[in-house]
Amino acid sequence: MPATTFLAACRRALPLLAACVALNAAAQAPSRGAAQSADYIVAVVDRELVTNSEVEQRIAGARREAQQSGQPLPSAGELRRQVIDQLIEERAQLSAARDSGVRVDDPELDRAVANVAQQNRLTLPELRERLARERIDFARFRANLRDQILLERVREREVQNRIKISDADVDALIASRASGMAPPEFNVAQLLFALPESATPEQVEAKRQLAERALARARGGEDFTKLVNELSEGAKEQGGALGLRALDRLPDLFATAVKDLRAGAVVSQLVRSGAGFHVLKVIDRRDGAVMVEQTRARHVLLRPSAQLSAEAAAQRLREYKQQIEAGRATFAQIAREVSEDGSAQQGGDLGWATPGQFVPEFEAVMKTLAPQQISDPVTSRFGVHMIQVTERRQTSVDRKQQREIARNLLREQKFETAYAEWLREVRARAYIEIREPPQ
Template sequence: MNHRVFALALATLASMSMQGAAAQGLRPSGASPSGKSGLSAPSSPSARPPAAPSITLPAPGAGAASRSADFIVAVVNSEPVTNYEVRSRLARAEAQLAKQGGAMPPRDLLAREVLERIIVEKVQLQQARESGIKVDDMAVAQAEQGVARQNDMTVEQLYARLGRDGMSRERFREELRNQLLQQRLREREVEARVKVTDLDVDQYLREEQKGTDPTAMEINLGHVLVLVPENASPVQVAERQARAQRAADKVRAGEDFAAVAREFSDAAEGQRAGGLLGLRPADRYPELFVNSTLGLPVGSIVGPVRSPAGFHVLKVVERVTAGMPATVVQNHARHILLRTGPQLSETAAATRLADYRRRVLAGQADFAALAREHSQDGSAKDGGDLGWASPGRYVPEFEQALDTLKPGEISEPLVSRFGVHLVQLLERREAKLTQREQREMARGAVREKKLDEAYATWAQELRGRAYVEYREPPQ
């Protein structure tokens, strides 16, 4: 099958497995550079924008799949995975792939990958529960609101849509709670593994200047594919390679790439788009394509290069490298933080903070005085004042709250991994970043990349320790 299509399918499934967790999408904890707050990443702001609350809504009718003749397809540490679970998730994956466009991978292959994702999630949920991690109703409600905002709906409209698609409120909330459990487990287990050194930051900045860091690039490639049939004889392989070489020679001689693609390419985009694959993040391209064109200037021709599908000729049509911004919009905020635990639930903390908010808005109390008296954050002594902050300094839900506020406004209580906050935006300004601030943003970007790598390793280790018994194949 087309390896680019399968790579897209895998990326879609991976994003689906992470999206619900991104309903909290929390950043690493630690002290801010000023030492005032436990809201920042330990090494600084991230260069990536905070993830919005996110979950893939079911495809229309996906939840209405019949449960008749349901059966167990796998057992994960004594917990069953049913065929219905796989079918429901598969319907969502297919709907999302269809929405993105392009060819669909074989259904049985996609179903096996969906099953493996479910197994990984169950292993993590079991680990989270064994570790005593809990998610309060307050956090689930906050995630509900985030999903509704992401889909431009109210919570009531969200559940009306879900109801039409056969998904109950209870089931959706259970999915949200499970995804938040996974996220909190990842935060606790993975973040301690990640360290970012000055050498890492130096390397990142050098690669960015050269345009050789795939995670910081968007590229548009021209593509000619000469297919090689399965079980092709050496003579057939040589003939197909010679055809690809003729295409490459014509392009290098100055012929129009689109014309060459229409003449030689067996890929759909060869006829439809003159061989252009379109500007997209480099991680959405096959690794072979990225590695073959890495660091080459626009206009370069590569190939023929061989893949299991055949021989490829590539042209670097466009490259956009994400640079450090010269100016950003900064927020000046203050907050009151109540840390949660056995003695104070998230719901109880939110109730207390809602009362503080009511008193401040009614003119019966002063925000700074309440922060000095009640906040359990290092900023309490300064009346909760966090100073000026660039994008990426705080955990996403904190930043999302700030983005919705106008100067002087106070948020509703919000949950983060640190506890429950009441946030007031004091001022907003556009500011030019200093060299140190730009370097700190680069440090955050390196940390995000390392967290992704550390998570992949940890998840693989956790999966490897699980007992998994496969029963019947999903249908």
Template sequence: MNKQLFPVRALWAACASVCLAATWLPQNVSAQSPASTAARPVAIRSVDFIVAVVNTEPITNQEVQTLSARLQREAQAQGRPLDAPEAKRLALEQLINDKAQIQQARDAGITIDEEALDQAEANVANNNQLTREALRQRLQQDGVALSSFREQLRNQLLLTRVREREVEARIRISDIEVEQFLQEQLKAQAARAPVELNLAMILIAVPENSTEEQIKPLEAQARDVARRARSGENFAELAKSFSQTADRGANGGALGLRPADRYPELFVQAIAAVPVGGVSEVLRSGAGFHVLKVLERQQAPATLMVTQTRARHILLRLGPQLTQAKALAQLSALRQDIVSGKADFAEAARRLSQDGSAAQGGDLGWASPGMFVPEFEQTMNRLRPGQVAEPLVSRFGVHLIEVTDRRDAPMSDAEQRALARNVLREKKLDEAYVAWAEDVRGRAYVEMRESAQ
């Protein structure tokens, strides 16, 4: 079983403070050069108006236009263009659902504090490779008020938290389901596991440049040996008497238990239908004529595996004396020195890192999926052993990460069960979310006004 069997996120349940990425940055699509405005009449900007009301909250034409434009950009980037009428329809549906769900979050007493908003804003900046100061300048250039942008962030965090709370509460994973899932995975793995074989062999050698007249009696001898073995004579004794291998049939011709792919393909095909204890037909190779007996055939034990990563990092914690911009610049310069060989990662970690791993040169040990925060783990998983990432901003500060090794390791029973529950939960999330969203929409009063323009 590989790590792809265990997705660590549902489609919607990823933390909004991480997922708010480049599409959140407003696109300044209305800016025109003097030349372009002179070449055609200036369009009269229509007054915004309400297109729908959800309970007591309005949805405006401008909201629909903004979201539909974003949906079209995203669809275009994915290679599936979306026409304007369909984009507007989808945008209106999404806005109705979001408004109803945000109202439910507020009715349930869910709030987003300023610290959570600051973290979300920092993650948007980081995902767009900007500092918070540069992000705010970009917003100002595009005519977006900071208060409006932060309100959008607040609404996204509200949506995430109410969905997590309400939908997670609908999901139940029983021990029986976990056990059944693990058994299915073990069975599937066993079917893919390599077969191990222990064969015994008698070789009747054929010298190089032998003529047909010389080969025929050798083939006849091999067939006679095979007949005697199949009739019940002791194969080991026949091997000692007739086999012309280098060891003259020592160990009764046994070749030892090994994976099937470590035997010649000719041998594997010849004994494919031969049961344990059975003897093959005579087969010819470049060395001569072979007679094979199947001593053992067994399936390698099925073991659930997980891909583990060994990484090290340098952490700089932010504070009054160290801004995010300064930390990013410091670690960017250090990364260049490490990559070019001018600096040693472990030595730099011991000197600079503000983390408990500093004494070990930043070494974090072997880690299974899910042990680190998502933003750290996503960056780490993209690295090859020996590769150093660009500086990463997380909720703990700014990191410089290097992956030193990877391995597939057997999972403990506790790991198997925890990851099995995650898979089963992922499978149920979509269905549970659809049911919950339909329930919220069904209980909301929706009044359609004018069509979006």
């Protein structure tokens, strides 16, 4: 297997292994003696170093990709400034991750290395041998892998902790999309203290006192069916339950009293009607379902790195799309061979998804695709995607699912802002020293 193929397989086996690419670039750098003569420290970021050899490797990679993709590059001075800035940002994040207290223990790292071997159909000795042939030191490979796992974990934790979503936010989003919502259904049991039409004030008061005592017992946890059988002057079948009904099919007085109650709750006050005093308990509640469109899609994901720009990744995906449309390959074959996502082994299949399950950039394009249509390259925070919709269907979701969908949508809406804020703070806290080239 050629070096580039093996390293792509490393990234496909575990997305965090962009480190494989960096290590391969280092292996293809000038010999040790030549590198040492030209190498020096460009920047110090806390306890991390940015060296001139790294900068030159990044610049060389950017130029190769620009040549392959036909994309223009900034001037040499501006390109160098951008590369140094990117490396400083990476080092600042890594320094913050090291100081976070999060650790990646050896057994977890062993599992990650084993996963790389397994996904590439190699034993661990074969993986070591292959890395050696690529001039990648195994200990350095593990160290880079540990850093990448640590950094991804801290990023996720820090950004998610900054995203605050209140119940009011969720309620507001659901209310804004509430068309098509079926009313909730309730099974309400009643304990009735009946009053004749011509009841005297004394009779009313006597019944009210009996009903208040029954209400107190019910709210105190006594078995409601037992209370109905013992005290109710209404129907006692099914423990006084009226059966499951939509809220708008309950008597108005009952609907008003129970609409905000959960299953198992007893009303806090007596309900007075023309028939007498009622003690009500919600036996069951089923919140209204709403019909949503679910989509089944698959994708191919390429993750930009120091050696693969976003533009070059997009160009590769365009070429894959042409191969599929020309019948020279299938979508599933391409996904299994090159996709850097966990879905690769399933041909890129992502399963059935409800709205809000994917990042906004991905979902916005997915919505526009007809079944079997393949998208142009789509960029998200995870990388560059090629998407194909395979099926669509209408399905109902209950209130709990609705709230989860709404929460996911709000979380994605706030992610980029929270991530950018975290990056600014990490860089602002870091000690950064830019050094001049040696004379």
